[in-house]
Amino acid sequence: MGRSLDVKFASYRQSRRNHWDSVARKMDSWTGWGSAYHARLMQIYRFWVAPRQRILEVGCGHGDLLASLEPSFGVGVDGSPEMVRRARMLHPELEFIEADGHDLGMLEGPFDVIILSDLIDDLWDVQQVFRQLRGLCHVRTRLIINSYSRVWELPLVIAAKLGVAKPRLTQNWLTVDDVFHLLNLAGFEVIRTWQEILWPLGTPVIAGLFNRILVKTWPFKFFAMTNFFLVRPCQEITPKRPLVSVIVAARNEEGNIAQIFSRTPEMGAGTELVFVEGHSQD
Structure with missing residues (x-):
C-alpha cells in the first residue's frame, strides 16, 4: 500500500510540474481574465499584510503577489522549474x-506572514503541508489562505475550455469547514473567514460594484469566487504545577504539630498547611 501511494504521489507531482511549466511558458501571451483576478487578489493581500515583514509564499508562481507586499525578506516556493526561473528574472x-509544497524542510523560519494563494485545492496532502508550516511560525505569525469556492467549479471548467481561464488539473474543492478542520488538526486556529470576488473581469464600474460592495452582502457573498482564511498558530498551554493546600482539623494536638510539619511532603509547586482549630485546651 505504501509503495502504491508513493508511485501515485510521484505521478501527481510530475503531472503538476509539467502542467504549471506549460502554463508559465504561455503567460507572456495570456489574454484571459487572470490579470484582473490577480490584481484584485493583490489589493486584498496588501490590505491585510503590512510591508517590511518576513513573508513566505508557497505556490508563488511568478512571484508578483509576493513582490507586491514589499517584504523585508521574501521567500517564494514553487514546484514548477519554469515558474521559479521566471520569478527570479522578474523579482x-x-x-x-x-x-514541492509537501517538502519544506529546507526553509528556515520563522516568518511573520505565510501565504497560500489558490494552492490548497491543488495539493496532494493539505494537512501535511499545514503541519510543516506550523514549524515555520512564531506566536504572532499570520497564515493567509485563499481558495476557489466550489460554487465556481463548473464556471471555471467552462472558462478554461473557452480559453479565458487558466486550465487546471483535478482539484480538491475543499469547503470552508474542510479547511477549518484541517487547520485545527495541524495546530492552527482560524481568526476570520470571508468571501471575495464576484466578478473576475476588469470591467469598469461593474467590477468595483460587484467586488467591493455586493460581495460583502447577503446573499451575494455565497456566490463569491474565492474564500479567504486568516489564521494563527494555536498557543500551546504549558500546564502549571498546582499549589497544594493540606487542611488539618486539630483539637488538642499540641504534641503532634511538629510531626505534621515534618511528615508532610512538598507537593506540586508548593505546599501550605491550614490548621482548623476546634477550641483546644492545650
Whole structure:
C-alpha cells in the first residue's frame, strides 16, 4: 500500500510540474481574465499584510503577489522549474526556491506572514503541508489562505475550455469547514473567514460594484469566487504545577504539630498547611 501511494504521489507531482511549466511558458501571451483576478487578489493581500515583514509564499508562481507586499525578506516556493526561473528574472530582490509544497524542510523560519494563494485545492496532502508550516511560525505569525469556492467549479471548467481561464488539473474543492478542520488538526486556529470576488473581469464600474460592495452582502457573498482564511498558530498551554493546600482539623494536638510539619511532603509547586482549630485546651 505504501509503495502504491508513493508511485501515485510521484505521478501527481510530475503531472503538476509539467502542467504549471506549460502554463508559465504561455503567460507572456495570456489574454484571459487572470490579470484582473490577480490584481484584485493583490489589493486584498496588501490590505491585510503590512510591508517590511518576513513573508513566505508557497505556490508563488511568478512571484508578483509576493513582490507586491514589499517584504523585508521574501521567500517564494514553487514546484514548477519554469515558474521559479521566471520569478527570479522578474523579482531578483526576492528568494525563490524550486521545491514541492509537501517538502519544506529546507526553509528556515520563522516568518511573520505565510501565504497560500489558490494552492490548497491543488495539493496532494493539505494537512501535511499545514503541519510543516506550523514549524515555520512564531506566536504572532499570520497564515493567509485563499481558495476557489466550489460554487465556481463548473464556471471555471467552462472558462478554461473557452480559453479565458487558466486550465487546471483535478482539484480538491475543499469547503470552508474542510479547511477549518484541517487547520485545527495541524495546530492552527482560524481568526476570520470571508468571501471575495464576484466578478473576475476588469470591467469598469461593474467590477468595483460587484467586488467591493455586493460581495460583502447577503446573499451575494455565497456566490463569491474565492474564500479567504486568516489564521494563527494555536498557543500551546504549558500546564502549571498546582499549589497544594493540606487542611488539618486539630483539637488538642499540641504534641503532634511538629510531626505534621515534618511528615508532610512538598507537593506540586508548593505546599501550605491550614490548621482548623476546634477550641483546644492545650
